[in-house]
Amino acid sequence: MGLRRALYRNLVQLQRTRLNSPRIPPRHNVCQQYERAFSCTSRTLTSIKVGDVELTSERYKGSVERGDYGHLASADVAFFRDLLGKHRVVTDSVEMETHNVDWLKMVKGASHILLKPKTAEQVSAILQYCNSKKLAVVPQGGNTGLVGGSVPVFDEIILSLSSLDRIISLDEWSGVLVVEGGCILETLNTYLQQHDLIMPLDLGAKGSCQIGGNVSTNAGGLRLLRYGSLHSTVLGVEAILADGTILDCLNTNKKDNTGYDLKHLFIGSEGTLGVVTKVAIHCPPKPNAVNLALLGLEDYDKVLKLFQKCKADLGEILSSCEYIDSQSMSCVTKNLNLKCPIGSHPFYMLIETSGSNGDHDGEKLNKFLEDVMSHGIVNDGTVASDSSQITEMWGLRERIAESLMNDGYVYKYDLSIPLTSFDTLVQDMKDHLGPNVVRVCGYGHLGDGNIHLNITSEQYDKHVVQQIEPFVYEWVAKHRGSISAEHGLGFKKKDYISYSKPVAAISLMRQMKKIFDPNNILNPYKVLPDKNGEGH
Numbered sequence: 001m002g003l004r005r006a007l008y009r010n011l012v013q014l015q016r017t018r019l020n021s022p023r024i025p026p027r028h029n030v031c032q033q034y035e036r037a038f039s040c041t042s043r044t045l046t047s048i049k050v051g052d053v054e055l056t057s058e059r060y061k062g063s064v065e066r067g068d069y070g071h072l073a074s075a076d077v078a079f080f081r082d083l084l085g086k087h088r089v090v091t092d093s094v095e096m097e098t099h100n101v102d103w104l105k106m107v108k109g110a111s112h113i114l115l116k117p118k119t120a121e122q123v124s125a126i127l128q129y130c131n132s133k134k135l136a137v138v139p140q141g142g143n144t145g146l147v148g149g150s151v152p153v154f155d156e157i158i159l160s161l162s163s164l165d166r167i168i169s170l171d172e173w174s175g176v177l178v179v180e181g182g183c184i185l186e187t188l189n190t191y192l193q194q195h196d197l198i199m200p201l202d203l204g205a206k207g208s209c210q211i212g213g214n215v216s217t218n219a220g221g222l223r224l225l226r227y228g229s230l231h232s233t234v235l236g237v238e239a240i241l242a243d244g245t246i247l248d249c250l251n252t253n254k255k256d257n258t259g260y261d262l263k264h265l266f267i268g269s270e271g272t273l274g275v276v277t278k279v280a281i282h283c284p285p286k287p288n289a290v291n292l293a294l295l296g297l298e299d300y301d302k303v304l305k306l307f308q309k310c311k312a313d314l315g316e317i318l319s320s321c322e323y324i325d326s327q328s329m330s331c332v333t334k335n336l337n338l339k340c341p342i343g344s345h346p347f348y349m350l351i352e353t354s355g356s357n358g359d360h361d362g363e364k365l366n367k368f369l370e371d372v373m374s375h376g377i378v379n380d381g382t383v384a385s386d387s388s389q390i391t392e393m394w395g396l397r398e399r400i401a402e403s404l405m406n407d408g409y410v411y412k413y414d415l416s417i418p419l420t421s422f423d424t425l426v427q428d429m430k431d432h433l434g435p436n437v438v439r440v441c442g443y444g445h446l447g448d449g450n451i452h453l454n455i456t457s458e459q460y461d462k463h464v465v466q467q468i469e470p471f472v473y474e475w476v477a478k479h480r481g482s483i484s485a486e487h488g489l490g491f492k493k494k495d496y497i498s499y500s501k502p503v504a505a506i507s508l509m510r511q512m513k514k515i516f517d518p519n520n521i522l523n524p525y526k527v528l529p530d531k532n533g534e535g536h
């Protein structure tokens with residue numbers, strides 16, 4: 001008891017303490033942690049201006065051609081104004097600009113119109129009309145996607161889901177939440193906390209991304225280790241098909257084996273099979289106790305040992321296990337002027353526990369930390385002691401994506417590869433590229449076998465792309481990994497699908513697309529390669 005009190009005093013005095021001696025991890029209320037607000041699109045990125053972004057149709061000239069679609073006419077605009085009211089039909093080029101460009105400022109379309117329906121029936125009427133006129137449409141949620149899926153490639157109509165933002169129902173007994181597709185993830189989480197529940201997913205873009213966008217990309221994020229993917233937590237969806245059909249698969253039962261489970265087709269199909277207007281999702285209870293440790297490690301072997309050990313020792317209270325290499329850490333600290341609370345190390349791990357009993361979890365984490373220190377796996381680290389420290393510490397991980405953009409141009413690779421290969425891939429890529437780039441770094445969801453390999457250069461350089469690709473895809477295919485673990489294929493990765501999927505699977509996908517969207521009006525140029533793209 002004496003030791004415990006002394007340690008708490010130290011924590012108060014020092015704000016944060018190094019783990020160079022065994023200590024009892026501090027405890028705090030989980031709701032404080034999940035109240036951290038980070039709206040990724042509210043941050044302005046200094047390096048690239050929207051106007052400077054090259055049009056996708058120019059940058060990728062030769063590899064993508066406009067389909068045989070109708071061109072927007074004044075009669076179409078009049079139809080949409082009549083349907084939605086004039087304030088929900090945006091044609092002003094300044095307002096359109098941010099919707100034509102993605103968050104990364106890498107792809108840019110030239111749409112002339114943005115529609116903001118308020119109801120599923122309006123979405124249905126829009127699609128029915130567009131289908132009859134063969135007008136192409138791109139569904140857009142929070143526009144935080146990282147593969148160029150959420151913006152037009154040419155002049156597709158942008159269908160914003162932002163106004164479908166109603167919370168429809170919450171069954172507090174079962175934890176099933178039913179909401180409209182445009183609800184912002186963080187808003188839902190804040191709402192649920194008032195009912196002692198949380199969303200089963202969490203990601204750095206939470207302040208801007210929408211649940212419909214999350215479902216359509218099958219977003220992974222920081223809690224997947226604990227709560228599984230959206231294929232397990234989403235119970236039902238309402239989706240509008242390309243011809244305007246309202247498909248009500250809004251099941252709210254945990255079990256439902258009546259025929260083919262069609263909702264799964266909308267999870268991860270990136271707006272190419274239907275527009276998600278409602279989602280039913282199973283939400284876990286809000287944990288009573290959360291701890292977050294940031295640990296420094298000297299070699300990759302120790303990273304693997306630490307992961308094994310935290311799975312074994314922390315078991316059911318382990319809720320997140322994230323990996324940061326030294327280049328990623330120096331990027332987020334230097335480019336965003338953040339402070340890392342521990343010394344410099346080749347590798348870092350963020351380990352979060354969430355549970356129902358603070359004493360139990362604190363003791364468990366404390367024992368685990370003592371153990372990994374006495375085995376020489378870890379010799380430096382800190383445990384956050386209050387909500388602001390926790391927010392800051394998560395910021396070191398969540399804001400890496402943002403910090404990379406300050407280097408100039410970012411080449412992103414979101415890969416599933418064997419755990420043993422995370423650092424080998426980064427080193428191989430470094431050797432392969434030599435001094436032609438600013439940075440090669442790796443970070444991500446170690447607990448899920450998902451690394452984010454990022455390479456930066458001062459500006460977009462086609463020669464750098466040619467050096468990276470197909471090298472990286474061949475590397476991943478050789479290890480039977482996935483060339484897109486959680487971000488999807490969108491526009492930027494579609495031509496590489498065959499590195500992760502066989503010809504027969506791609507052919508079935510094409511047939512499915514034909515059934516759902518025979519005129520190919522829904523998010524064309526995305527997910528599936530254009531012509532004979534099965535081989536590479």
Ligand code: FAD
Pocket residue numbers: 040103138139140141142143144145146149150161181182202203204205208209210211212213214215216217218219220221222270271272274275276277398401402486487490523526
């Ligand atoms: P958008 O970007 O608007 O759209 C993404 C795709 O879904 C597009 O193809 C679009 O056409 C389609 N779409 C959107 N809404 C609908 C709808 N209602 N119906 C049909 N199709 C629709 N992703 C992860 O998986 N894990 C992470 O940890 C993660 N962290 C991120 C951190 C940052 C800082 C940023 C910027 C992004 C991150 N992402 C992450 C990527 C992105 O946030 C997710 O893909 C998110 O799910 C996209 O949601 P959105 O509402 O912004 O969708």
Ligand code: 2HG
Pocket residue numbers: 204221397398400401412413414444445452453454
């Ligand atoms: C994350 O986990 C996101 O932070 C972004 O998925 C990954 O920037 C990336 O490559």
Ligand code: ZN
Pocket residue numbers: 220221444445452486
């Ligand atoms: Zn991620």
